[in-house]
Amino acid sequence: xxxxxxxxxxxxxxxxxxxxxxxxxxxxxxxxxxxxxxxxxxxxxxxxxxxxxxxxxxxxxxxxxxxxxxxxxxxxxxxxxxxxxxxxxxxxxxxxxxxxxxxxxxxxxxxxx
Amino acid sequence: xxxxxxxxxxxxxxxxxxxxxxxxxxxxxxxxxxxxxxxxxxxxxxxxxxxxxxxxxxxxxxxxxxxxxxxxxxxxxxxxxxxxxxxxxxxxxxxxxxxxxxxxxxxxxxxxxx
Numbered sequence: 001x002x003x004x005x006x007x008x009x010x011x012x013x014x015x016x017x018x019x020x021x022x023x024x025x026x027x028x029x030x031x032x033x034x035x036x037x038x039x040x041x042x043x044x045x046x047x048x049x050x051x052x053x054x055x056x057x058x059x060x061x062x063x064x065x066x067x068x069x070x071x072x073x074x075x076x077x078x079x080x081x082x083x084x085x086x087x088x089x090x091x092x093x094x095x096x097x098x099x100x101x102x103x104x105x106x107x108x109x110x111x112x113x
Numbered sequence: 114x115x116x117x118x119x120x121x122x123x124x125x126x127x128x129x130x131x132x133x134x135x136x137x138x139x140x141x142x143x144x145x146x147x148x149x150x151x152x153x154x155x156x157x158x159x160x161x162x163x164x165x166x167x168x169x170x171x172x173x174x175x176x177x178x179x180x181x182x183x184x185x186x187x188x189x190x191x192x193x194x195x196x197x198x199x200x201x202x203x204x205x206x207x208x209x210x211x212x213x214x215x216x217x218x219x220x221x222x223x224x225x226x227x
Contacts, residue, residue: 004155034215034216036218041221041223042220042221043117043203043218043219043220043221044156044203044205044216044218045218046215046216046217049215089155089156091156091216098161098163098169099144099207100146100158100161100171101146101156101158101205101216103148103155103156103157104155105153105154105155106155
């Protein structure tokens with residue numbers, strides 16, 4: 001059974017700092033990995049999707065990498081801002097069975113001014 | 114440009130009551146999903162529908178039923194609510210081939226069962 005783990009569970013940084021969020025998964029047989037952002041009381045917004053054949057994806061100040069063989073992904077946020085404060089979730093789409101997402105429990109990020 | 118719309122946003126039920134959570138998407142996606150989110154447990158899949166007319170159980174289906182009314186709408190029903198069903202419920206949709214496509218989520222329904 002695919003399991004997804006995110007470390008740390010919470011992170012607090014001052015504005016301007018570069019930071020890395022970690023995601024690990026137990027089974028490398030995946031179609032893709034997605035990083036989501038969730039604001040308090042809101043739904044999830046997909047930030048980046050990395051297909052299994054890709055190594056990384058970039059969007060603005062965000063860069064996500066994927067090392068499928070080791071079962072790891074990182075989300076790098078450059079020059080963090082208070083508006084980046086949110087919970088970040090990663091999810092994989094396993095190759096077994098129908099394509100559905102398996103989520104980690106998230107990292108709650110607080111960026112202070 | 115609504116995306117995925119869920120109703121209601123908040124609901125309080127008494128134990129044993131029933132209710133239906135509604136979900137509609139306007140992106141012409143084939144696949145739709147219902148997840149629940151609980152503190153410390155992440156999002157867990159309740160039911161999904163690969164295409165119109167089909168539904169299948171996910172990880173935590175007990176106590177729930179679903180209906181894929183048409184391509185746009187996918188409802189979740191609690192027949193006899195229990196306090197263990199207190200949670201935030203999310204509906205999502207994606208194209209049938211999700212290898213290169215992102216999942217889209219609704220804003221969630223916060224359900225409390227007392």
